[in-house]
Amino acid sequence: MKTAFTNNLSRVPSKRLLVAGILPSKRIRALQNIGHGICNFSSIHGLRYLSKGTTLARFMWGLAIFISASATVGFMGVLWTLYATGTTEVRILSTRVPVYDRPFPAVYICPQVTFQLNATRQMLIKQMNLTHQLSSAEENGLGATTDVLNNLLFSKWLLIERSLKRAENEFGNKASVLDLIDFEPIMAFPKCRDWIVFCMWHASVIDCCSNFEFDRRVDVWCYVFNSNVVEENRKQKSCYVKSTESAISYHPISDHTPVDSET
Template identity: 25%
Template sequence: MLANDGFQRWNTVRRNFLPRMSPAAVQLSVGRVTTVAKSSCALIDEYTSHSTVHGMRYISKASLLEKVFWITMLTICGLSACYIGNDLWLKFRSMPTQLAVKDTHVPLYEFPFPSITICPAIKVKKTKAFEYFSKYISIDNDTIKTELMYVMSALSTMQQPTYFRMAEYVEKSKHLLPLFRDINLTDFMLTTLPTCNELFGRCHWHGEVISCCEAFSLQRTEEGFCYSFNSLTSEAGKHCPLSEVLENEGIVEEDDYMYPGCQLRRNTAVGTVTGLEVFLYKTNMSESLGLGQRDKDGARVMIHTSYQFPNAGDGIWLRSEEGRRLNIMISPVITVTSSRVKDLSVATRGCVFPDERELYIYHVYTQSSCLIQCRMEFILFTCGCHMYFFVTPDDGKPMCGIPDLPCINHNTRHIRMLTPPKGTPGFESRLIRDSLDCSQCIPTCYETTHEIEMESSPDQRTSVWKLFSYLDVAYGNLGSKKYQRDITFAWTDLLVALGGVANLFLGFSILSVAEFIYWMVKICVNKFIRLYK
């Protein structure tokens, strides 16, 4: 009786308080589960019905002819978009930068006056050389003196790119060369070089007299030792760090500190007698080697940027004649590069920033300095010694001496021409075989070149006739041209261009991509559920 009462109370609670599941409700619940696992075809049909891609929605509920039409149109538009997109991608990869005119009139005061290097025709003074050689051999007859002059001529003509001129002098003096094994060639060439006071008579800057020997300092070149004005590669300016070099050239903004001796001279005036004027003394022909040196008298004048070495072979001959005047008008051309370009690889942008590489001959990279080092390294490789021209690395290799002249003479024929890119037409195989591979020397991202107009003529001033040679270097225009290398097709430009093409042909956008990914994930999930249910 008690058991029946408890059972009846349980039935009452169950009827009043617990939910009852009817057969229809059970069937509905099962239906909710089964709707999750729709077929892939149904989901694809649902995607096409709601897709934001133009033309896609007309495929799901259309006749066969309409489906064929819209599928054909979508295919044509899709292929067209891919074709144009590929062209844009190739353009992005092949033409990342371009050089364009930024300014046609940059004020002259924004950059330094160019460096002026003067190389005397006499590289070896005969009297000093005989004194030097007399420490090693006895100079007691004319035959020895003649042969020693051949040695002097070989050293005088040992310069880029005319090393071949030393061949006959090396041949005529080759039996004497081993006797001078202990001579330090750098010391010999410095000792026999005409001094500043022997070369320069008077100097003017902005029309005012200045000390030539304070304005000019010793300069290392592939032509030998020279004298430079306003140069950071000279012995007086080589200590200046990269930051000062870039500040002087206007590449970076100047700070509040300037290293001593690193401030370069600038100019704002244009025309004759407004820049640098140099008066040279008459060449002492008793010290000249005559035909045994490149020029019989006078000096070679080279114009270059402050952080570059002079390019031997480009010098303009200033003859030592009474009243001879050499007038040089300079028009600078500046090339800069935007900071955005630095994000590209060196191979892509095709240039090197000054702080990206360092050379042992100078701590600021330029293409011309790199080529100089490449030539020096070739001579080191073939002859086992360093040329006396430049500062050498501490690698244990000796400096080339007088006994090494035959090796230098034989191997420098290979450094006259640079190896062209492989497959370039128009070059004989013999020339390519004898050329020098300096392909690692690519242009600098910042560069200043100088367009030059020159005139050599007699000058009627009596001061010029007293001092013989007169050099006048000045600006030819009030402003300079500036070019800028910049990214022409950045990744943002590529993205905008691709987006425009996709929208034009397909009405496509980033949201369309997200929509496609969403439906692909949904189809995969449904397929997984159907597979493992």
């Protein structure tokens, strides 16, 4: 005997027969059973009250779990943003082979020689003893002289002559001041303490500028850190400290020091 339900199923295609045969109420009941099972056997304390507690308890615990999950997601998002937008810091980590024992232990740091217009302008004004209001020709001469300084790199040496002629033309009768200027890049090269902030060697803070040497490369000026030299200096300093401590320990001050008697 066919019922109305079986008659309706007979009209449904075979591929959808199983899905259509589950009533909506049974679907909801199955989802509820799955949710109760997850809440009852979950290690999260608050989830158990979502299945066994009253309506108010379910609401409160659901709100608490939602706030906790939202705060966790937000905190992880902030951490990821800080990580993604943070600066990259390069460090030389210690390995089995010490850095100072490698064949080429020197590290060269060569900042680009770029002369700031304002700093160069003030330097030239001081050397030229200009106390009056500068004319347009003098301002142009200062700019041309700055171009000379910026062309001191090896790849721009061909532009120096043109920049010097332009500076002479702009300065006019004051062009002789160019003979007094030292055009070596070392005059305006970045100072060590302006860009080297913190240095460590063998887990000890060292003075960066006393351990970096100023050296001339083919086309630029560089700061050089030679680990062999620094290591030798460190060993000599440690030996000196130990010898000083031993000298003090082996030559204690006597408690019976004679006192000059007063006459």
